[in-house]
Amino acid sequence: MAPTLSTTQFSNPAEVTDFVVHKGNGVKGLSETGIKALPDQYIQPLEERLINKFVNETDEAIPVIDMSNPDENRVAEAVCDAAEKWGFFQVINHGVPLEVLDDVKAATHRFFNLPVEEKCKFTKENSLSTTVRFGTSFSPLAEQALEWKDYLSLFFVSEAEAEQFWPDICRNETLEYIDKSKKMVRKLLEYLGKNLNVKELDETKESLFMGSIRVNLNYYPICPNPDLTVGVGRHSDVSSLTILLQDQIGGLHVRSLASGNWVHVPPVPGSFVINIGDAMQILSNGRYKSVEHRVLANGNNNRISVPIFVNPKPESVIGPLPEVIANGEEPIYRDVLYSDYVKYFFRKAHDGKKTVDYAKI
Numbered sequence: 001m002a003p004t005l006s007t008t009q010f011s012n013p014a015e016v017t018d019f020v021v022h023k024g025n026g027v028k029g030l031s032e033t034g035i036k037a038l039p040d041q042y043i044q045p046l047e048e049r050l051i052n053k054f055v056n057e058t059d060e061a062i063p064v065i066d067m068s069n070p071d072e073n074r075v076a077e078a079v080c081d082a083a084e085k086w087g088f089f090q091v092i093n094h095g096v097p098l099e100v101l102d103d104v105k106a107a108t109h110r111f112f113n114l115p116v117e118e119k120c121k122f123t124k125e126n127s128l129s130t131t132v133r134f135g136t137s138f139s140p141l142a143e144q145a146l147e148w149k150d151y152l153s154l155f156f157v158s159e160a161e162a163e164q165f166w167p168d169i170c171r172n173e174t175l176e177y178i179d180k181s182k183k184m185v186r187k188l189l190e191y192l193g194k195n196l197n198v199k200e201l202d203e204t205k206e207s208l209f210m211g212s213i214r215v216n217l218n219y220y221p222i223c224p225n226p227d228l229t230v231g232v233g234r235h236s237d238v239s240s241l242t243i244l245l246q247d248q249i250g251g252l253h254v255r256s257l258a259s260g261n262w263v264h265v266p267p268v269p270g271s272f273v274i275n276i277g278d279a280m281q282i283l284s285n286g287r288y289k290s291v292e293h294r295v296l297a298n299g300n301n302n303r304i305s306v307p308i309f310v311n312p313k314p315e316s317v318i319g320p321l322p323e324v325i326a327n328g329e330e331p332i333y334r335d336v337l338y339s340d341y342v343k344y345f346f347r348k349a350h351d352g353k354k355t356v357d358y359a360k361i
């Protein structure tokens with residue numbers, strides 16, 4: 001007979017929520033109890049789970065771009081083309097030392113392997129800074145069905161602030177990861193900007209495109225019934241650009257704009273997955289696409305990923321760039337305060353591409 005919740009240490013779903021969300025054990029703690037059946041609150045509606053029906057592993061793949069190609073115009077063209085047609089691509093030979101990537105992955109494992117009392121120092125309730133937050137799922141109080149993921153979210157204010165508030169066990173590696181990725185991020189934004197008639201990344205444009213940085217350390221533990229739930233539900237990022245480091249396990253899927261199929265993003269050692277976020281979609285007046293993506297849960301392996309969300313400053317007003325509108329295009333988005341946009345995103349469950357409607361005219 002299949003095990004049920006009543007055959008585990010939990011006698012009802014509320015006890016599970018208390019253990020995972022309120023006591024801070026996360027889904028990692030739940031997975032490590034040896035739980036054999038997925039608790040009810042993790043069961044996603046059918047339409048959110050039937051991913052395999054729409055996955056096309058062979059015909060479609062997001063572009064892989066070699067950033068070391070000496071023909072820089074070709075690289076820029078490939079980046080802009082992928083941003084318009086896919087909203088997603090992978091980069092190899094990007095100049096970020098592989099050691100930095102290995103170190104931040106190891107630091108992620110170290111953080112999640114801390115005892116629960118240590119991790120709990122960084123929950124929303126306990127954290128000494130609003131820039132540091134350890135949590136689970138996405139927005140547990142707003143969600144009908146929870147997601148099988150724990151995270152540590154770190155908003156960069158300054159080295160001194162990080163020194164004071166970020167967890168010791170992963171601070172230096174995360175700061176180094178941000179620092180060493182900046183050159184690549186600037187290059188990508190320069191390519192994307194030029195194609196929108198933005199001549200240079202001056203102070204104003206820098207603040208709009210890359211005025212704030214958030215890094216999440218994501219942990220997806222082994223799941224008892226991966227087909228019934230998700231690691232991360234369908235969403236688009238609210239960033240301008242996301243730089244994602246994933247390990248070798250796989251599970252990230254992207255919605256193809258051409259076919260509507262879900263396309264797997266295969267792990268490529270030493271690469272980054274790059275995606276356009278909502279802020280860039282809005283700034284480019286819809287030219288670059290912020291595309292739906294999701295992460296499957298996994299029944300055999302723990303998985304980690306480390307996205308850097310490159311964002312406008314919270315106090316920036318974002319709307320279609322004057323350089324884009326100058327060509328006579330009708331703006332399809334209004335001006336919105338970026339922090340309002342992000343709050344709107346965080347206060348509801350993942351809902352595919354609906355956040356961007358907040359800024360639609």
Ligand SMILES: COc1cc(/C=C/C(=O)SCCNC(=O)CCNC(=O)[C@H](O)C(C)(C)COP(=O)(O)OP(=O)(O)OC[C@H]2O[C@@H](n3cnc4c(N)ncnc43)[C@H](O)[C@@H]2OP(=O)(O)O)ccc1O
Binds near residue numbers: 232
């Ligand atoms: C977690 O799983 C995720 C996350 C993601 C993330 C994708 C992204 O694209 S993240 C990039 C977001 N951009 C920025 O952070 C830069 C701009 N930042 C800001 O404007 C502000 O820092 C702020 C995020 C709006 C927070 O401002 P603050 O004044 O402190 O507002 P609060 O009232 O504290 O928060 C508002 C609301 O959001 C919730 N929240 C805040 N931070 C986080 C966080 N890091 N993770 C999850 N939720 C967060 C907070 O709880 C508040 O909601 P309440 O209901 O509690 O009021 C993609 C996919 C994922 O699965």
Ligand SMILES: O=C(O)CCC(=O)C(=O)O
Binds near residue numbers: 232294304307
């Ligand atoms: O873990 C992944 O591969 C993607 C995570 C993600 O989409 C996010 O954190 O926004």
Ligand SMILES: [Fe+2]
Binds near residue numbers: 235236237
């Ligand atoms: Fe995402």
